[in-house]
Amino acid sequence: MTKIVKIVKENLFTEAIxxxxxxxxxxxxxxxxxxxSNSGYYLKEMLMIMPVIFVLTAxxxxxxxxxxxxxxxxxxxxxxxxxxxxxxxxxxxxxxxxAFPFCIMLHKKGASIKNIVIIxxxxxxxxxxxxxNEVKFLGVKFMAVRWIxxxxxxxxxxxxxxxxxxxxxxxxEPTFEPEGVIIxxxxxxxxxxxxxxxxxxxxxxxxxxxxxxxxFPIDEIKLKKAIDNCPVKAIQFNKR
Amino acid sequence: MDxxxxxxxxxxxxxxxxxxxxxxxxxxxxLKMAFGMGKNMILSILSIILLIGLILAFxxxxxxxxxxxxQNVLVxxxxxxxxxxxxxxxxxxxxxxxxxxxxxxxxxxxxxxFLTTLTMVGIVTFPLEKKEFGTKFTVVRNGxxxxxxxxxxxxxxxxx
Numbered sequence: 001m002t003k004i005v006k007i008v009k010e011n012l013f014t015e016a017i018x019x020x021x022x023x024x025x026x027x028x029x030x031x032x033x034x035x036x037s038n039s040g041y042y043l044k045e046m047l048m049i050m051p052v053i054f055v056l057t058a059x060x061x062x063x064x065x066x067x068x069x070x071x072x073x074x075x076x077x078x079x080x081x082x083x084x085x086x087x088x089x090x091x092x093x094x095x096x097x098x099a100f101p102f103c104i105m106l107h108k109k110g111a112s113i114k115n116i117v118i119i120x121x122x123x124x125x126x127x128x129x130x131x132x133n134e135v136k137f138l139g140v141k142f143m144a145v146r147w148i149x150x151x152x153x154x155x156x157x158x159x160x161x162x163x164x165x166x167x168x169x170x171x172x173e174p175t176f177e178p179e180g181v182i183i184x185x186x187x188x189x190x191x192x193x194x195x196x197x198x199x200x201x202x203x204x205x206x207x208x209x210x211x212x213x214x215x216f217p218i219d220e221i222k223l224k225k226a227i228d229n230c231p232v233k234a235i236q237f238n239k240r
Numbered sequence: 241m242d243x244x245x246x247x248x249x250x251x252x253x254x255x256x257x258x259x260x261x262x263x264x265x266x267x268x269x270x271l272k273m274a275f276g277m278g279k280n281m282i283l284s285i286l287s288i289i290l291l292i293g294l295i296l297a298f299x300x301x302x303x304x305x306x307x308x309x310x311q312n313v314l315v316x317x318x319x320x321x322x323x324x325x326x327x328x329x330x331x332x333x334x335x336x337x338x339x340x341x342x343x344x345x346x347x348x349x350x351x352x353x354f355l356t357t358l359t360m361v362g363i364v365t366f367p368l369e370k371k372e373f374g375t376k377f378t379v380v381r382n383g384x385x386x387x388x389x390x391x392x393x394x395x396x397x398x399x400x
Contacts, residue, residue, distance in 0.1 A: 104373065
Protein backbone atom coordinates (compact mmCIF):
# COMPACT_ATOMS: atom_id res chain seq x y z
CA MET A 1 0.00 0.00 0.00
CA THR A 2 2.71 2.48 0.98
CA LYS A 3 4.47 1.53 -2.21
CA ILE A 4 1.44 2.56 -4.27
CA VAL A 5 1.20 5.89 -2.43
CA LYS A 6 4.88 6.46 -3.12
CA ILE A 7 4.48 5.75 -6.83
CA VAL A 8 1.45 8.05 -7.00
CA LYS A 9 3.36 10.82 -5.24
CA GLU A 10 6.41 10.54 -7.45
CA ASN A 11 4.44 10.80 -10.67
CA LEU A 12 2.04 13.63 -9.89
CA PHE A 13 2.99 15.51 -13.05
CA THR A 14 2.20 12.55 -15.31
CA GLU A 15 -1.07 11.88 -13.52
CA ALA A 16 -2.15 15.51 -13.83
CA ILE A 17 -1.52 15.37 -17.58
CA UNK A 18 -3.52 12.15 -17.97
CA UNK A 19 -6.35 13.73 -16.00
CA UNK A 20 -6.26 16.83 -18.19
CA UNK A 21 -6.53 14.64 -21.29
CA UNK A 22 -9.46 12.74 -19.82
CA UNK A 23 -11.31 15.99 -19.07
CA UNK A 24 -10.67 17.40 -22.53
CA UNK A 25 -11.77 14.22 -24.29
CA UNK A 26 -15.06 14.39 -22.42
CA UNK A 27 -15.66 18.11 -23.01
CA UNK A 28 -14.05 18.70 -26.41
CA UNK A 29 -13.14 15.49 -28.22
CA UNK A 30 -11.85 17.32 -31.35
CA UNK A 31 -9.32 19.30 -29.30
CA UNK A 32 -8.30 16.11 -27.55
CA UNK A 33 -7.66 14.41 -30.89
CA UNK A 34 -5.63 17.40 -32.06
CA UNK A 35 -3.55 17.23 -28.88
CA UNK A 36 -2.90 13.52 -29.40
CA SER A 37 -1.84 14.04 -33.00
CA ASN A 38 0.49 16.92 -31.97
CA SER A 39 2.03 14.73 -29.29
CA GLY A 40 2.35 11.90 -31.78
CA TYR A 41 4.61 14.02 -33.99
CA TYR A 42 6.99 14.88 -31.13
CA LEU A 43 6.89 11.32 -29.84
CA LYS A 44 7.91 9.96 -33.23
CA GLU A 45 10.72 12.50 -33.60
CA MET A 46 11.93 11.78 -30.10
CA LEU A 47 11.89 8.00 -30.46
CA MET A 48 13.96 8.23 -33.64
CA ILE A 49 16.65 10.35 -32.08
CA MET A 50 16.64 9.75 -28.32
CA PRO A 51 18.12 6.22 -28.16
CA VAL A 52 20.98 7.14 -30.45
CA ILE A 53 21.72 10.36 -28.57
CA PHE A 54 21.84 8.53 -25.26
CA VAL A 55 24.18 5.88 -26.66
CA LEU A 56 26.43 8.46 -28.30
CA THR A 57 26.58 10.52 -25.11
CA ALA A 58 27.42 7.48 -23.01
CA UNK A 59 30.10 6.32 -25.46
CA UNK A 60 31.76 9.74 -25.43
CA UNK A 61 31.53 9.80 -21.66
CA UNK A 62 33.40 6.52 -21.21
CA UNK A 63 36.00 7.05 -23.96
CA UNK A 64 37.20 10.60 -23.43
CA UNK A 65 39.90 10.49 -20.75
CA UNK A 66 38.41 12.87 -18.21
CA UNK A 67 41.14 12.31 -15.64
CA UNK A 68 43.77 13.56 -18.09
CA UNK A 69 41.71 16.63 -18.96
CA UNK A 70 41.21 17.55 -15.31
CA UNK A 71 44.94 18.13 -14.84
CA UNK A 72 44.88 21.12 -17.16
CA UNK A 73 42.11 23.23 -15.70
CA UNK A 74 44.00 25.36 -13.19
CA UNK A 75 44.58 29.12 -13.21
CA UNK A 76 47.84 28.91 -15.13
CA UNK A 77 46.23 26.85 -17.87
CA UNK A 78 45.23 29.73 -20.24
CA UNK A 79 43.81 28.80 -23.63
CA UNK A 80 44.48 25.09 -23.31
CA UNK A 81 42.33 25.05 -20.17
CA UNK A 82 39.57 26.94 -21.96
CA UNK A 83 39.47 24.49 -24.87
CA UNK A 84 39.57 21.46 -22.58
CA UNK A 85 36.79 22.93 -20.42
CA UNK A 86 34.57 23.28 -23.48
CA UNK A 87 35.40 19.71 -24.44
CA UNK A 88 34.69 18.35 -20.97
CA UNK A 89 31.31 20.10 -20.76
CA UNK A 90 30.43 19.17 -24.33
CA UNK A 91 30.99 15.43 -23.97
CA UNK A 92 29.62 14.84 -20.49
CA UNK A 93 26.41 12.94 -19.95
CA UNK A 94 23.53 14.08 -17.82
CA UNK A 95 21.45 17.17 -17.08
CA UNK A 96 23.02 20.36 -15.74
CA UNK A 97 22.26 19.67 -12.09
CA UNK A 98 24.52 16.65 -12.39
CA ALA A 99 27.31 19.05 -13.31
CA PHE A 100 27.18 21.07 -10.09
CA PRO A 101 28.75 18.55 -7.68
CA PHE A 102 31.11 17.44 -10.44
CA CYS A 103 32.38 21.01 -10.85
CA ILE A 104 32.76 21.49 -7.10
CA MET A 105 35.01 18.44 -7.13
CA LEU A 106 37.03 19.97 -9.99
CA HIS A 107 37.34 23.23 -8.07
CA LYS A 108 38.70 21.37 -5.05
CA LYS A 109 41.23 19.78 -7.37
CA GLY A 110 42.37 23.22 -8.52
CA ALA A 111 40.20 24.14 -11.51
CA SER A 112 39.76 27.91 -11.88
CA ILE A 113 36.42 29.73 -11.53
CA LYS A 114 36.60 30.73 -15.20
CA ASN A 115 36.99 27.15 -16.37
CA ILE A 116 34.20 25.98 -14.09
CA VAL A 117 31.81 28.52 -15.58
CA ILE A 118 32.85 27.30 -19.05
CA ILE A 119 32.25 23.66 -18.14
CA UNK A 120 28.81 24.40 -16.66
CA UNK A 121 27.73 26.52 -19.61
CA UNK A 122 28.96 24.14 -22.29
CA UNK A 123 27.49 21.23 -20.33
CA UNK A 124 24.17 23.06 -20.67
CA UNK A 125 24.15 24.43 -24.21
CA UNK A 126 26.76 22.81 -26.40
CA UNK A 127 26.44 19.09 -25.92
CA UNK A 128 27.96 17.67 -29.07
CA UNK A 129 25.32 14.96 -29.74
CA UNK A 130 22.63 17.63 -29.24
CA UNK A 131 24.17 19.85 -31.91
CA UNK A 132 23.40 17.09 -34.41
CA ASN A 133 19.81 17.13 -33.23
CA GLU A 134 19.67 20.90 -33.63
CA VAL A 135 20.82 20.65 -37.27
CA LYS A 136 18.01 18.24 -38.00
CA PHE A 137 15.28 20.62 -36.90
CA LEU A 138 16.75 24.06 -37.43
CA GLY A 139 19.36 23.65 -40.14
CA VAL A 140 23.14 23.71 -40.37
CA LYS A 141 23.41 27.48 -40.62
CA PHE A 142 21.24 28.07 -37.56
CA MET A 143 23.26 25.60 -35.49
CA ALA A 144 26.66 26.82 -36.68
CA VAL A 145 25.91 30.50 -36.06
CA ARG A 146 24.35 29.81 -32.69
CA TRP A 147 27.26 27.58 -31.72
CA ILE A 148 29.92 30.15 -32.63
CA UNK A 149 28.07 33.01 -30.91
CA UNK A 150 27.48 30.90 -27.82
CA UNK A 151 31.15 29.94 -27.57
CA UNK A 152 32.19 33.59 -27.88
CA UNK A 153 29.60 34.63 -25.27
CA UNK A 154 30.75 31.92 -22.85
CA UNK A 155 34.41 32.95 -23.21
CA UNK A 156 33.49 36.57 -22.42
CA UNK A 157 31.16 35.98 -19.50
CA UNK A 158 33.30 33.29 -17.88
CA UNK A 159 36.07 35.90 -17.80
CA UNK A 160 33.70 38.47 -16.26
CA UNK A 161 32.52 35.90 -13.71
CA UNK A 162 36.12 35.15 -12.71
CA UNK A 163 36.65 38.86 -12.01
CA UNK A 164 33.59 39.07 -9.75
CA UNK A 165 33.63 35.70 -7.99
CA UNK A 166 36.74 34.72 -6.06
CA UNK A 167 37.86 31.27 -5.00
CA UNK A 168 36.99 32.09 -1.38
CA UNK A 169 33.33 32.57 -2.34
CA UNK A 170 33.12 28.91 -3.20
CA UNK A 171 34.84 27.61 -0.11
CA UNK A 172 32.32 26.43 2.40
CA GLU A 173 32.60 25.35 5.97
CA PRO A 174 33.98 21.84 6.00
CA THR A 175 30.83 19.82 6.31
CA PHE A 176 30.58 16.85 8.59
CA GLU A 177 31.35 13.79 6.56
CA PRO A 178 29.92 10.59 7.95
CA GLU A 179 32.02 7.51 7.49
CA GLY A 180 31.15 4.78 5.06
CA VAL A 181 29.72 4.92 1.56
CA ILE A 182 27.81 8.09 0.70
CA ILE A 183 25.90 9.06 -2.44
CA UNK A 184 25.31 12.64 -3.41
CA UNK A 185 21.70 12.33 -4.47
CA UNK A 186 21.66 15.79 -6.01
CA UNK A 187 24.25 14.62 -8.52
CA UNK A 188 22.92 11.14 -9.20
CA UNK A 189 21.00 10.82 -12.44
CA UNK A 190 19.92 7.26 -11.82
CA UNK A 191 21.99 5.61 -14.56
CA UNK A 192 22.28 2.54 -12.29
CA UNK A 193 25.88 1.71 -13.19
CA UNK A 194 26.76 1.43 -9.49
CA UNK A 195 24.02 -1.16 -9.03
CA UNK A 196 25.44 -3.16 -11.91
CA UNK A 197 28.94 -2.92 -10.46
CA UNK A 198 28.05 -3.70 -6.86
CA UNK A 199 24.46 -4.96 -6.57
CA UNK A 200 24.88 -6.00 -2.92
CA UNK A 201 25.61 -2.41 -1.89
CA UNK A 202 23.61 -0.14 -4.18
CA UNK A 203 20.00 -0.02 -5.30
CA UNK A 204 17.81 2.41 -7.19
CA UNK A 205 14.96 3.91 -5.24
CA UNK A 206 12.90 6.92 -6.29
CA UNK A 207 14.97 7.09 -9.51
CA UNK A 208 18.22 7.68 -7.61
CA UNK A 209 20.91 5.38 -6.31
CA UNK A 210 20.96 4.63 -2.59
CA UNK A 211 23.25 2.62 -0.37
CA UNK A 212 21.67 -0.52 1.01
CA UNK A 213 22.22 -0.94 4.74
CA UNK A 214 25.19 -3.22 4.97
CA UNK A 215 26.84 -5.17 7.75
CA PHE A 216 29.29 -7.11 5.59
CA PRO A 217 32.85 -6.01 4.97
CA ILE A 218 33.06 -3.86 1.85
CA ASP A 219 34.73 -5.29 -1.21
CA GLU A 220 36.96 -2.31 -1.95
CA ILE A 221 37.82 -3.42 -5.46
CA LYS A 222 34.16 -3.61 -6.43
CA LEU A 223 33.43 -0.34 -4.66
CA LYS A 224 36.33 1.40 -6.38
CA LYS A 225 35.01 0.24 -9.72
CA ALA A 226 31.59 1.66 -8.89
CA ILE A 227 33.13 4.96 -7.77
CA ASP A 228 35.31 5.28 -10.87
CA ASN A 229 32.51 4.34 -13.24
CA CYS A 230 29.98 6.81 -11.84
CA PRO A 231 29.65 9.38 -14.66
CA VAL A 232 28.94 12.24 -12.26
CA LYS A 233 31.31 11.13 -9.48
CA ALA A 234 28.50 11.07 -6.94
CA ILE A 235 29.84 8.21 -4.80
CA GLN A 236 32.19 8.86 -1.92
CA PHE A 237 33.87 6.47 0.47
CA ASN A 238 35.13 7.77 3.80
CA LYS A 239 37.19 5.17 5.56
CA ARG A 240 36.96 5.09 9.28
CA MET B 241 13.80 8.87 -41.54
CA ASP B 242 15.59 11.83 -42.99
CA UNK B 243 19.19 11.66 -44.14
CA UNK B 244 20.32 13.47 -41.03
CA UNK B 245 18.89 11.05 -38.49
CA UNK B 246 20.22 8.16 -40.54
CA UNK B 247 23.74 9.59 -40.50
CA UNK B 248 23.67 10.01 -36.71
CA UNK B 249 22.57 6.39 -36.41
CA UNK B 250 25.27 5.14 -38.77
CA UNK B 251 27.96 7.24 -37.07
CA UNK B 252 26.95 5.99 -33.65
CA UNK B 253 26.78 2.37 -34.77
CA UNK B 254 30.29 2.62 -36.24
CA UNK B 255 31.51 4.19 -32.99
CA UNK B 256 29.77 1.39 -31.09
CA UNK B 257 31.38 -1.38 -33.16
CA UNK B 258 34.78 0.27 -32.86
CA UNK B 259 34.26 0.58 -29.11
CA UNK B 260 33.15 -3.05 -28.85
CA UNK B 261 36.27 -4.25 -30.65
CA UNK B 262 38.60 -2.14 -28.52
CA UNK B 263 37.06 -2.74 -25.11
CA UNK B 264 34.04 -4.93 -24.53
CA UNK B 265 33.79 -4.09 -20.84
CA UNK B 266 33.75 -0.32 -21.41
CA UNK B 267 31.17 -0.64 -24.18
CA UNK B 268 28.88 -2.70 -22.00
CA UNK B 269 29.17 -0.03 -19.35
CA UNK B 270 28.28 2.74 -21.78
CA LEU B 271 25.23 0.84 -23.00
CA LYS B 272 24.07 0.21 -19.45
CA MET B 273 24.53 3.88 -18.68
CA ALA B 274 22.55 4.93 -21.76
CA PHE B 275 19.80 2.50 -20.90
CA GLY B 276 19.70 3.62 -17.26
CA MET B 277 19.49 7.30 -18.18
CA GLY B 278 16.80 6.65 -20.75
CA LYS B 279 14.70 4.50 -18.46
CA ASN B 280 14.87 7.16 -15.81
CA MET B 281 13.76 9.97 -18.07
CA ILE B 282 11.20 8.29 -20.30
CA LEU B 283 8.14 8.93 -18.17
CA SER B 284 8.81 12.62 -17.59
CA ILE B 285 9.68 13.06 -21.27
CA LEU B 286 6.40 11.43 -22.29
CA SER B 287 4.50 13.70 -19.92
CA ILE B 288 6.20 16.81 -21.28
CA ILE B 289 5.42 15.73 -24.85
CA LEU B 290 1.76 15.19 -23.97
CA LEU B 291 1.67 18.60 -22.29
CA ILE B 292 3.20 20.31 -25.32
CA GLY B 293 0.69 18.53 -27.58
CA LEU B 294 -2.11 19.78 -25.38
CA ILE B 295 -0.88 23.38 -25.29
CA LEU B 296 -0.42 23.42 -29.06
CA ALA B 297 -3.96 22.09 -29.53
CA PHE B 298 -5.32 25.14 -27.74
CA UNK B 299 -2.69 27.57 -29.01
CA UNK B 300 -1.70 26.60 -32.56
CA UNK B 301 1.85 27.64 -33.56
CA UNK B 302 0.42 29.98 -36.22
CA UNK B 303 -1.49 31.88 -33.53
CA UNK B 304 1.61 32.07 -31.37
CA UNK B 305 3.50 33.45 -34.37
CA UNK B 306 0.87 36.14 -35.00
CA UNK B 307 0.90 37.08 -31.34
CA UNK B 308 4.70 37.28 -31.10
CA UNK B 309 4.90 39.30 -34.31
CA UNK B 310 2.70 42.02 -32.84
CA GLN B 311 5.11 42.58 -29.97
CA ASN B 312 8.22 44.69 -29.92
CA VAL B 313 11.21 42.41 -30.77
CA LEU B 314 13.08 43.26 -27.58
CA VAL B 315 10.03 42.66 -25.40
CA UNK B 316 9.27 39.37 -27.17
CA UNK B 317 12.89 38.28 -26.79
CA UNK B 318 13.11 39.08 -23.10
CA UNK B 319 9.75 37.41 -22.52
CA UNK B 320 10.84 34.21 -24.27
CA UNK B 321 14.15 34.30 -22.38
CA UNK B 322 12.18 34.44 -19.13
CA UNK B 323 9.96 31.65 -20.37
CA UNK B 324 13.06 29.56 -21.08
CA UNK B 325 14.37 30.30 -17.60
CA UNK B 326 11.33 28.98 -15.77
CA UNK B 327 10.60 25.93 -17.92
CA UNK B 328 12.54 22.72 -17.82
CA UNK B 329 12.28 20.85 -21.14
CA UNK B 330 14.94 18.37 -22.28
CA UNK B 331 16.81 19.75 -25.28
CA UNK B 332 15.80 16.97 -27.67
CA UNK B 333 12.17 17.97 -27.30
CA UNK B 334 13.00 21.67 -27.35
CA UNK B 335 14.62 21.48 -30.81
CA UNK B 336 11.62 19.98 -32.65
CA UNK B 337 9.33 22.35 -30.71
CA UNK B 338 11.32 25.43 -31.67
CA UNK B 339 11.52 24.00 -35.21
CA UNK B 340 7.70 23.92 -35.34
CA UNK B 341 7.46 27.47 -34.02
CA UNK B 342 10.05 28.85 -36.45
CA UNK B 343 8.31 27.10 -39.36
CA UNK B 344 5.01 28.65 -38.28
CA UNK B 345 6.61 32.08 -38.46
CA UNK B 346 7.86 32.86 -34.95
CA UNK B 347 10.98 35.06 -35.24
CA UNK B 348 14.50 33.66 -34.92
CA UNK B 349 15.48 36.10 -32.18
CA UNK B 350 12.91 35.12 -29.54
CA UNK B 351 13.36 31.45 -30.46
CA UNK B 352 17.11 31.55 -29.87
CA UNK B 353 16.69 33.42 -26.58
CA PHE B 354 14.31 30.69 -25.45
CA LEU B 355 16.63 27.86 -26.54
CA THR B 356 19.64 29.33 -24.78
CA THR B 357 18.07 30.21 -21.44
CA LEU B 358 16.18 26.92 -21.44
CA THR B 359 19.34 24.97 -20.74
CA MET B 360 21.77 27.56 -19.38
CA VAL B 361 19.69 29.47 -16.85
CA GLY B 362 17.46 27.72 -14.36
CA ILE B 363 15.00 28.80 -11.71
CA VAL B 364 14.22 25.19 -10.89
CA THR B 365 17.89 24.24 -10.50
CA PHE B 366 18.82 27.49 -8.70
CA PRO B 367 18.50 26.05 -5.14
CA LEU B 368 20.67 23.05 -6.07
CA GLU B 369 23.32 25.27 -7.62
CA LYS B 370 23.27 27.61 -4.64
CA LYS B 371 23.75 24.73 -2.27
CA GLU B 372 26.89 23.62 -4.08
CA PHE B 373 28.46 26.92 -5.12
CA GLY B 374 27.03 29.55 -2.76
CA THR B 375 24.77 32.48 -3.58
CA LYS B 376 27.31 34.83 -5.17
CA PHE B 377 28.54 32.39 -7.81
CA THR B 378 25.01 31.22 -8.66
CA VAL B 379 23.58 34.72 -9.04
CA VAL B 380 26.55 35.88 -11.13
CA ARG B 381 26.54 32.82 -13.41
CA ASN B 382 22.79 32.79 -14.00
CA GLY B 383 22.61 36.58 -14.39
CA UNK B 384 25.45 36.71 -16.91
CA UNK B 385 24.03 33.72 -18.81
CA UNK B 386 20.64 35.42 -19.06
CA UNK B 387 22.06 38.70 -20.36
CA UNK B 388 24.32 36.94 -22.86
CA UNK B 389 21.48 34.67 -24.04
CA UNK B 390 19.62 37.80 -25.12
CA UNK B 391 22.78 39.21 -26.72
CA UNK B 392 23.31 35.95 -28.65
CA UNK B 393 19.70 36.05 -29.84
CA UNK B 394 19.90 39.67 -31.01
CA UNK B 395 23.18 39.12 -32.88
CA UNK B 396 21.71 36.02 -34.51
CA UNK B 397 18.77 38.05 -35.69
CA UNK B 398 21.20 40.33 -37.51
CA UNK B 399 23.25 37.50 -39.09
CA UNK B 400 20.48 35.12 -40.19
